[in-house]
Amino acid sequence: MTPNGSSGERSVASEEDRKLSYIEAISEALREEMRRDEDIIVIGEDVGGEFGGAFNVTKGFEDEFGRRRILNMPMTENAFIGAATGMALMGLRPVIEVQFADFITSGYDAIVQFAATNHYRWGGAVPWVIRAPSDGGISSGPFHSQNPEAWFMHTPGLKVVAPATPADAKGLLLSAIRDNNPVIYFESKPLYRSLKGVVPEEGIAIPIGQARVAREGTDVTIVTYGAMVHESLKAAEEISSQGIDTEIVDLRTLKPMDCETVLASARKTSRILIVHSANRLVGAGAEVAALIADEAFESLDAPVRRLGGRDVPVPFSPPLEKAYRPSVDDIANAVKELVTW
Amino acid sequence: MRSLSDEELIQVYEWMKLTRVLDDRIVSLWKQGRGVGSTFSGRGHEAIAVGASYALGPDDVVAPMHRDLGCYLVRGITPRRILANQLGRATGVTQGRDANLHGIGDLSLGIIGFVSHLPQSMSPALGAAMAFLYREEPRVSMAFVGDGSSSTGLFHEVLNLAAVQRAPFVVVVENNRYAYSTPLHQQMAIDDIADRGQAHGVAAEIVDGNDVEAVHAVTAEAIARARSGGGPSLIECKTMRMHGHAIHDGAEYVPAELLVEWERRDPIAHLEKIFFERDIVEEALIEEIGQKCRRIVDDAVEYAESSSWPDPASLEEGVYAP
Ligand SMILES: Cc1ncc(C[n+]2csc(CCOP(=O)(O)OP(=O)(O)O)c2C)c(N)n1
Ligand SMILES: [Mg+2]
Numbered sequence: 008m009t010p011n012g013s014s015g016e017r018s019v020a021s022e023e024d025r026k027l028s029y030i031e032a033i034s035e036a037l038r039e040e041m042r043r044d045e046d047i048i049v050i051g052e053d054v055g056g057e058f059g060g061a062f063n064v065t066k067g068f069e070d071e072f073g074r075r076r077i078l079n080m081p082m083t084e085n086a087f088i089g090a091a092t093g094m095a096l097m098g099l100r101p102v103i104e105v106q107f108a109d110f111i112t113s114g115y116d117a118i119v120q121f122a123a124t125n126h127y128r129w130g131g132a133v134p135w136v137i138r139a140p141s142d143g144g145i146s147s148g149p150f151h152s153q154n155p156e157a158w159f160m161h162t163p164g165l166k167v168v169a170p171a172t173p174a175d176a177k178g179l180l181l182s183a184i185r186d187n188n189p190v191i192y193f194e195s196k197p198l199y200r201s202l203k204g205v206v207p208e209e210g211i212a213i214p215i216g217q218a219r220v221a222r223e224g225t226d227v228t229i230v231t232y233g234a235m236v237h238e239s240l241k242a243a244e245e246i247s248s249q250g251i252d253t254e255i256v257d258l259r260t261l262k263p264m265d266c267e268t269v270l271a272s273a274r275k276t277s278r279i280l281i282v283h284s285a286n287r288l289v290g291a292g293a294e295v296a297a298l299i300a301d302e303a304f305e306s307l308d309a310p311v312r313r314l315g316g317r318d319v320p321v322p323f324s325p326p327l328e329k330a331y332r333p334s335v336d337d338i339a340n341a342v343k344e345l346v347t348w
Numbered sequence: 349m350r351s352l353s354d355e356e357l358i359q360v361y362e363w364m365k366l367t368r369v370l371d372d373r374i375v376s377l378w379k380q381g382r383g384v385g386s387t388f389s390g391r392g393h394e395a396i397a398v399g400a401s402y403a404l405g406p407d408d409v410v411a412p413m414h415r416d417l418g419c420y421l422v423r424g425i426t427p428r429r430i431l432a433n434q435l436g437r438a439t440g441v442t443q444g445r446d447a448n449l450h451g452i453g454d455l456s457l458g459i460i461g462f463v464s465h466l467p468q469s470m471s472p473a474l475g476a477a478m479a480f481l482y483r484e485e486p487r488v489s490m491a492f493v494g495d496g497s498s499s500t501g502l503f504h505e506v507l508n509l510a511a512v513q514r515a516p517f518v519v520v521v522e523n524n525r526y527a528y529s530t531p532l533h534q535q536m537a538i539d540d541i542a543d544r545g546q547a548h549g550v551a552a553e554i555v556d557g558n559d560v561e562a563v564h565a566v567t568a569e570a571i572a573r574a575r576s577g578g579g580p581s582l583i584e585c586k587t588m589r590m591h592g593h594a595i596h597d598g599a600e601y602v603p604a605e606l607l608v609e610w611e612r613r614d615p616i617a618h619l620e621k622i623f624f625e626r627d628i629v630e631e632a633l634i635e636e637i638g639q640k641c642r643r644i645v646d647d648a649v650e651y652a653e654s655s656s657w658p659d660p661a662s663l664e665e666g667v668y669a670p
Binding site (some may be wrong): 048273 | 358453464557666
């Protein structure tokens with residue numbers, strides 16, 4: 008069936024081989040970049056040795072790159088994020104691992120006061136990336152489940168990305184490392200090992216600031232990012248049997264946001280639901296809603312709706328956390344309400 | 349303790365004098381209502397700012413603070429650029445983006461500009477030292493920090509990390525006895541901040557911060573040690589803040605006797621005394637240096653006051669690096 012020499016079958020086979028988990032894609036991006044560029048170093052707690060980080064993203068890195076490029080840090084987020092800023096000012100490209108996104112607050116000054124303002128104030132570029140393992144839904148409690156992206160979106164001088172697929176996890180990390188500004192890269196813990204996907208072997212950088220239409224549809228748009236992309240996809244499949252055709256926009260980058268893609272979808276479907284697992288109040292979705300109100304008001308056939316975490320610390324116990332986070336059912340119900348509005 | 353030749357000592361004097369004349373002029377401009385926003389005086393800190401930074405090499409990096417006017421000058425920021433920055437002009441180092449000595453950074457001169465959040469520039473300065481280690485370059489990084497700032501968690505994090513990394517890093521603590529209105533004994537229960545260095549395995553020394561020869565000698569030694577792989581040092585320079593915290597502050601909370609005592613130990617007068625005692629320079633040269641400094645500062649005031657304001661259309665420029 009397959010002609011000799013055709014790339015058809017082989018590409019299918021190699022595609023299968025190239026299925027990586029979300030976390031493998033992160034490791035691969037980092038490893039490839041480090042092989043390419045000596046200026047890239049890894050800095051964080053427990054990132055070195057055989058251990059290679061709390062989630063083993065840098066397992067084996069010290070063997071390959073040596074201790075001088077994999078800097079194991081004492082528990083000093085404020086100091087080592089600031090030190091990464093100094094290394095970046097000297098022309099290196101540090102990739103910082105904060106063990107959990109929740110602990111990023113211990114280095115908050117170093118990020119929002121120093122690194123973020125630096126280029127504006129006196130022109131010193133700060134090309135670092137913070138990898139921040141974020142999000143919950145896996146009973147990790149109030150201090151290992153947070154989604155603090157809105158704090159950083161509110162900070163001029165930072166870029167904020169939040170990939171939802173293995174391909175994007177790789178592609179956005181490549182772009183984040185190559186960018187000349189401080190980038191906070193929110194990786195999604197619930198997707199780490201649960202999600203696999205085809206990842207191009209050669210590094211294809213996904214540009215920062217470009218959203219993606221994850222599902223095309225005509226009746227309603229869900230704007231989302233991170234793990235909620237997949238909950239939204241499930242909800243969309245569920246309600247498609249009821250004749251509702253849902254479009255899903257995966258933002259991928261939260262700052263700078265791809266307003267054009269969001270607005271194009273809003274104008275196309277006229278009904279918008281915004282979903283994220285960060286708490287809803289003053290969350291990233293509020294900015295999306297405001298954008299649509301400002302720029303696409305005439306296109307709307309229903310009010311813009313938002314689903315997000317409740318305004319409580321992320322609770323630990325499964326029934327509580329379930330009540331905290333938007334679920335597939337919540338999303339499906341909200342979409343149904345919108346289309347019948 | 350002498351690490352400077354007579355000739356170098358005269359150069360150091362020139363920098364200290366320029367620092368003083370510029371500092372005095374800034375104070376008087378603000379008192380005349382010609383300033384913009386607030387500003388600081390580093391009067392009394394000239395021996396530290398100049399002495400420590402004079403010991404650096406051209407490829408070294410330094411992160412000064414708000415009392416270190418002399419350091420910026422020694423590294424090569426001109427009085428013109430400093431005053432234009434203070435007056436919020438387009439020709440200032442930050443082009444009107446940041447105030448007074450904040451944000452005076454210039455990587456071509458090896459200066460990391462500081463932020464208000466003290467001592468947030470310590471960690472980037474340490475990072476610069478870590479970059480030198482990584483690249484195996486024989487360069488050293490220096491950070492200035494106050495007594496007040498030495499009580500922060502970051503100060504301790506940085507010293508600890510510097511020691512663990514054996515970074516080529518020198519921390520100059522300007523212990524001027526006050527953090528804003530708060531005297532030392534309300535800040536800490538120890539007598540010497542140098543103890544905080546020792547606690548982390550950082551070589552620590554105490555020096556008279558008003559004696560530029562001593563400051564230079566100790567700093568030069570620390571820099572040489574750092575450069576040859578001997579790790580970080582902390583130098584506690586004991587001095588006194590001679591004006592208020594910032595220009596608006598009359599510092600009535602400082603006992604008058606303390607100021608009288610430290611005025612007697614003025615670092616510039618001290619150096620002049622050494623010149624005469626050792627017969628290094630004639631009075632006429634001192635006079636000449638003073639006049640030269642005043643001419644430089646007159647020119648800088650003229651330049652800054654006649655410089656244009658930043659264009660509001662540039663407001664959003666430079667938030668991101670290209
Ligand atoms: C983190 C932080 N808190 C408060 C302030 C406000 N503030 C500015 S300078 C200062 C005192 C600093 O004292 P010290 O470190 O001794 O430096 P000095 O001004 O005496 O040279 C304070 C409290 C600040 N800049 N940073
Ligand atoms: Mg002080």
